[in-house]
Amino acid sequence: MTTETPSDVQNAERSAGGDASERLVTRYDSVRLSHGSGGKLTLELIEELFVSVFSNEPLRELTDAAIVENLGGRIAFATDSHTVKPAFFPGGDIGRLAVAGTINDLAVMGAKPAYMTAAFLLEEGYDMAELERVVRSMKATADEAGVAIVAGDTKVLERGHGDGVFINTTGIGFLADDVKLGVGYIRPGDKVLVNGTLGDHGIAVMSRREGLDLTVELESDVAPLNGLIEAVMQVAPNVRFMRDITRGGLAAVANEVVLRQPFGLRVFDVAVPIHDVVEQYSEMLGIDPLLAANEGKVLMIVPPGEAAAALGAMKAHPLGREAAIIGDIVKKPTGIALVETAYGTRRVLEMPIEEQLPRIC
Amino acid sequence: MTEGALAPGAFRPETYKDPQLVAQLKERIAELATEIGRPVKLMHICGTHEHEIGRFALRDLLPESVTVLAGPGCPVCVCDNEYINMAIQLSLTPGVILCSFGDMLAVPGSIPLEGERRGDVRMSLLDARARGGDVRAVYSVFECKRIAEANPDKQVVFFSVGFETTVVAVAAMLKRGAPDNLTVIEANYYTPPATSLLPELDGFDIEGFMLPGHAVTITGLRVYEHLAERGIACASGGFEPVDVMASIVSLLEQLRDGKPTVANPYNRLVKYDGNEKAKREVDEVYELAPIRWRGIAEIPASGYKLREAYAKHSAARRFAGTLDEVALRGAEHPKGCRCAEVTLGQIRPDECGVFGKLCTPDSPYGPCMVSHEGTCRAWYVYGMHKERLTVEAA
Numbered sequence: 058m059t060t061e062t063p064s065d066v067q068n069a070e071r072s073a074g075g076d077a078s079e080r081l082v083t084r085y086d087s088v089r090l091s092h093g094s095g096g097k098l099t100l101e102l103i104e105e106l107f108v109s110v111f112s113n114e115p116l117r118e119l120t121d122a123a124i125v126e127n128l129g130g131r132i133a134f135a136t137d138s139h140t141v142k143p144a145f146f147p148g149g150d151i152g153r154l155a156v157a158g159t160i161n162d163l164a165v166m167g168a169k170p171a172y173m174t175a176a177f178l179l180e181e182g183y184d185m186a187e188l189e190r191v192v193r194s195m196k197a198t199a200d201e202a203g204v205a206i207v208a209g210d211t212k213v214l215e216r217g218h219g220d221g222v223f224i225n226t227t228g229i230g231f232l233a234d235d236v237k238l239g240v241g242y243i244r245p246g247d248k249v250l251v252n253g254t255l256g257d258h259g260i261a262v263m264s265r266r267e268g269l270d271l272t273v274e275l276e277s278d279v280a281p282l283n284g285l286i287e288a289v290m291q292v293a294p295n296v297r298f299m300r301d302i303t304r305g306g307l308a309a310v311a312n313e314v315v316l317r318q319p320f321g322l323r324v325f326d327v328a329v330p331i332h333d334v335v336e337q338y339s340e341m342l343g344i345d346p347l348l349a350a351n352e353g354k355v356l357m358i359v360p361p362g363e364a365a366a367a368l369g370a371m372k373a374h375p376l377g378r379e380a381a382i383i384g385d386i387v388k389k390p391t392g393i394a395l396v397e398t399a400y401g402t403r404r405v406l407e408m409p410i411e412e413q414l415p416r417i418c
Numbered sequence: 419m420t421e422g423a424l425a426p427g428a429f430r431p432e433t434y435k436d437p438q439l440v441a442q443l444k445e446r447i448a449e450l451a452t453e454i455g456r457p458v459k460l461m462h463i464c465g466t467h468e469h470e471i472g473r474f475a476l477r478d479l480l481p482e483s484v485t486v487l488a489g490p491g492c493p494v495c496v497c498d499n500e501y502i503n504m505a506i507q508l509s510l511t512p513g514v515i516l517c518s519f520g521d522m523l524a525v526p527g528s529i530p531l532e533g534e535r536r537g538d539v540r541m542s543l544l545d546a547r548a549r550g551g552d553v554r555a556v557y558s559v560f561e562c563k564r565i566a567e568a569n570p571d572k573q574v575v576f577f578s579v580g581f582e583t584t585v586v587a588v589a590a591m592l593k594r595g596a597p598d599n600l601t602v603i604e605a606n607y608y609t610p611p612a613t614s615l616l617p618e619l620d621g622f623d624i625e626g627f628m629l630p631g632h633a634v635t636i637t638g639l640r641v642y643e644h645l646a647e648r649g650i651a652c653a654s655g656g657f658e659p660v661d662v663m664a665s666i667v668s669l670l671e672q673l674r675d676g677k678p679t680v681a682n683p684y685n686r687l688v689k690y691d692g693n694e695k696a697k698r699e700v701d702e703v704y705e706l707a708p709i710r711w712r713g714i715a716e717i718p719a720s721g722y723k724l725r726e727a728y729a730k731h732s733a734a735r736r737f738a739g740t741l742d743e744v745a746l747r748g749a750e751h752p753k754g755c756r757c758a759e760v761t762l763g764q765i766r767p768d769e770c771g772v773f774g775k776l777c778t779p780d781s782p783y784g785p786c787m788v789s790h791e792g793t794c795r796a797w798y799v800y801g802m803h804k805e806r807l808t809v810e811a812a
Contacts (some may be wrong), residue, residue: 245810323809343466343790345473389810395801399437400444400659402475403809405801410779 081105081189083386088183106189107209110196111175115207123207125172126230133168135159136227144191144221147261151314152194154352155224157281159301164283165299165355167238167290168230176210180219191222202281204228230283231352241299245320247386248364250357252285252371253278254332255307256339259349275334280353285374292370293363302354305409307347310356311394312408322394324384324406335391347396348409360384365395367395380387425647428665428682434658443663444479450670451481458484459623460669461616461763463609464491464630465709465791466657472800474659476785486666487763488796490612490711491630494521494789495761498710499532501605502527503746505577506541508603508737509551515569517562518543518577520555525788528748539783540752543577545741559591559602566600575733578602585722589703592728601733604723608706610632610641611720617648619762626669631661631684636700638692639680646678652765654684703728712785713758755784760793767794768803 082105108116115123139155156173163170175195179188257278264273284302290296300310307329311322324347331339331346332416339346353376359367364382365383371377394406420463422428424442433439451458462468468488471477479485490496502525524538547553556562559576566574574597578588585606592602609630616622627650629642634654642652655665664683669714672678682688700722709721724732734741751757756770756779767773767786777783779795786794797803 109481244812274665321809343469387809387811387812390807393801393807395807395809398474399435399807400440400474400476400479402478403798403807404472404809405804406474407779407799407801 065351067327079187081109084184086185086215088149088179088181088185088188090181090213090215093179093211098335099211102211102302103209106192110189110192111199111206111209112196113205113207115205116209123172123174127205128152128171128229131232132235133166133230133232135162135166136204136221136225136284137162138225140220140223141262141264142220143262146208146265146277147273148257149279149352150194151224152191152250153198153224153279155226156198156202156206157279157352158283158390160204160224160283161301161355163228163230163237164286165301166230166232167236167299168232169287169288170204170228170230170281170283172227173206173228174201174208174210175206175224177212178223178225179211179213180221181213181216183221188222191224193415198281204281212377215240235390238296238298240298240314240318243314243318243320243358244245244297245386245388246361246362247297247358248361248382249322249324249384249386250359250364250367250371250380250382251302251307251330252282252355252374253353254330255302255354256335256346256349257332258352259306260335260344260346261339262350263342273338275332275336278351278353280376282353282355285358285371285376286355289357289367289370293359295360296357296361296367297360298358300356302351302356304350306349306351307356308345308394308400308406308409311406314358315392315394317392319391321387321390321392322384323387324394324396325395327399328381328383330379347406379394424664424667426661426685428659429658429664429686434660435658440479440659440663443660444665446667447484447663447670448481449477450667450674451483453470453674454483454670455613456483458463458625458670458673459487460485460489460626460628460666461489461624462491462630463489464628464633464655465493465495465611465789465793466632466654467491467628467630467662468793468796469790470657470659470662472796472802475800476659476662477750477802480666484666484670488629488793489616489627489713489763490609490761492761492786492789492791492793493584493607494525495785495792496521496607496711496714497525497579497605497785498712499528499748499750501547501577501579501603502744503529503748504540504603504734504741505543505575506546506551507741507745508575509546509553510731511541511737511740512550514573514575515552515554515565515723516521516543516546516575516577517554519557519558519579521789521791522577522579523547523555523780524664525551525781525785526752528750553706559588560599563591563596566597566725570597570599572599573736574600576600576602577605579605581607581630581633582636582700585700586636586699590705592731593699595760598730601647601731601736602724603733604721606704606722607709607711608720608722610637611717612711612714613642614644616762617645617715619764621764624650624674624763626653626678628653628655628665628669629680630664631656631687634684634688634692636693636696636750639682639688639690642680646680647767651658651678652680654682654688656684656687663719694713714762751784757784757786757794760786766803767797770794774798774803
């Protein structure tokens with residue numbers, strides 16, 4: 058099985074924020090301590106880079122706080138801080154990750170993400186051209202999701218006290234009154250869906266880590282999922298529960314779902330979509346793709362009557378072409394996530410303990 | 419020897435995990451078990467075997483009369499305290515960069531962890547790092563070489579842990595010329611002598627060994643003939659579900675026929691005489707010497723020590739003056755830990771009193787719970803200690 062990164066997504070990324078080769082901050086090649094001082098250089102950075110790229114009314118006002126329209130109901134509110142090594146990896150970068158991460162946290166609550174803030178912790182000496190690429194990538198991702206980045210902050214850490222760039226994003230989204238999602242709504246017999254191949258991000262990033270340097274024909278799946286989730290909820294209004302699958306992979310989310318609950322979650326090994334390349338490298342490195350990280354995947358638990366419609370809506374969306382029903386909720390055993398193998402045998406799918414490392418032999 | 423589709427020679431990448439083939443092998447095992455007509459205990463001696471058996475829950479495919487036990491197959495688990503303590507001491511020595519495989523970082527030695535109140539908890543390389551030691555996880559010894567070249571003013575020490583597979587890369591690196599500031603902690607173990615020790619143990623009742631596929635790719639199978647001569651069946655074992663099942667079939671066929679030998683069902687990788695080039699290179703750089711297997715015994719000719727021509731790359735020699743010899747030694751396993759018996763296949767992990775209680779993967783007490791190759795960890799993570807998982811659907 059293979060996935061194609063939707064070409065329209067890639068094109069949007071390339072064209073966002075004007076010509077990416079055009080330098081915006083022209084006076085400095087790297088970040089200086091003064092860029093975080095609140096003085097002249099800070100203002101220059103904000104105007105030349107952040108306002109110019111993120112480009113929206115509340116931000117252009119340069120007020121202490123952004124004023125946004127009344128969303129008119131319940132508001133979902135999420136924050137997430139991001140650090141990734143390397144900052145640029147096949148299929149994405151820390152900017153796309155930071156925006157998609159918070160959007161996905163809002164979207165899985167059933168909310169429609171609207172506004173975000175972005176706070177940067179930059180290390181003195183950080184390459185300005187790289188920062189511009191990160192910021193443009195954030196803008197492209199926010200546009201893809203229909204979200205505006207309306208406020209921000211920049212601090213600069215002395216050289217040696219940071220790791221290039223850290224980004225915190227906080228987002229708010231509108232939550233309709235009739236949205237009822239949560240572990241408490243889950244019932245035995247419900248179906249478990251994912252929107253595509255698992256482990257792509259984890260393996261893509263690991264392949265570029267120092268010391269491994271594998272040539273892998275694989276891209277991270279990092280993407281904002283609000284569009285896909287909205288499409289599914291339209292045809293499957295009684296979705297019980299959603300969570301984005303990130304660090305810890307499917308194993309982490311599956312265990313969070315069943316923790317202290319009067320039901321279990323069963324995954325059928327053969328039904329889980331895994332990219333060929335992920336399968337091969339996982340075998341080689343001794344890594345379990347069910348525990349590997351994702352950044353553009355959601356686990357949905359859907360009543361059996363709506364499973365086919367939900368699956369159809371996922372598959373019709375560019376970010377869900379490889380979607381699959383991978384398992385179900387069972388009466389027994391309770392409080393356990395388990396895997397049913399291709400051989401009809403069963404094993405526990407344990408909560409991941411630490412970051413996965415390649416084995417010795 | 420099994421013929422047709424079940425013959426290991428017929429296995430192809432697309433059938434390594436084939437459910438139909440596995441089902442046929444399962445049936446064959448059941449037939450053989452019936453023909454043998456008595457309970458049979460088999461043992462594998464490779465951490466990766468236990469891991470794969472757990473991952474695919476393959477024990478559930480075996481008839482009740484066939485038991486497959488895990489033996490001493492985890493390099494992390496058998497690595498003696500002395501080497502772990504040495505790595506910790508060196509990592510806390512100014513000017514030293516200590517490189518280790520990720521698997522080894524969390525394994526406690528015998529140096530007590532100060533300020534820890536849970537009991538007999540000892541220090542690991544991770545604890546050393548938290549106390550300021552320059553400890554780096556590496557994927558290969560060649561990465562250490564690059565680190566040594568990039569840091570000529572530092573001493574780079576590679577914690578060389580592993581069996582006869584892992585030692586090949588270290589030998590190859592040293593033979594091709596390593597920087598002077600690179601030394602290795604010699605903790606490479608050679609398996610065959612340990613397998614000859616097992617039949618000497620009280621109550622030993624293993625009738626067949628599934629040989630470690632990767633290790634015998636290097637050493638070949640001749641070194642296990644001594645087991646067949648003692649009446650113990652042997653068969654090479656690969657790591658795909660079909661390989662594990664085929665190895666069990668081979669062992670049971672030998673037992674049914676009453677003709678123990680050293681069979682090679684994993685013949686797509688393993689040659690009877692092994693990898694001659696690799697063996698030659700290892701032999702140029704290393705010689706076999708006695709080494710202590712953690713919690714088990716000192717076993718003659720079961721450890722790889724650098725030959726005199728390469729002794730300048732021995733960390734034990736280079737730092738002989740700076741190491742605290744007393745602190746290197748210490749009680750082998752923490753109180754209550756039964757890793758030694760688990761490693762020898764004498765008890766199941768869940769028969770140890772601390773398993774799953776004081777000792778869990780997120781807070782391991784003994785080495786078998788730390789390593790991904792460790793039997794206790796595989797049992798815990800894949801739930802092998804639980805009763806067969808019975809599902810009641812909606």
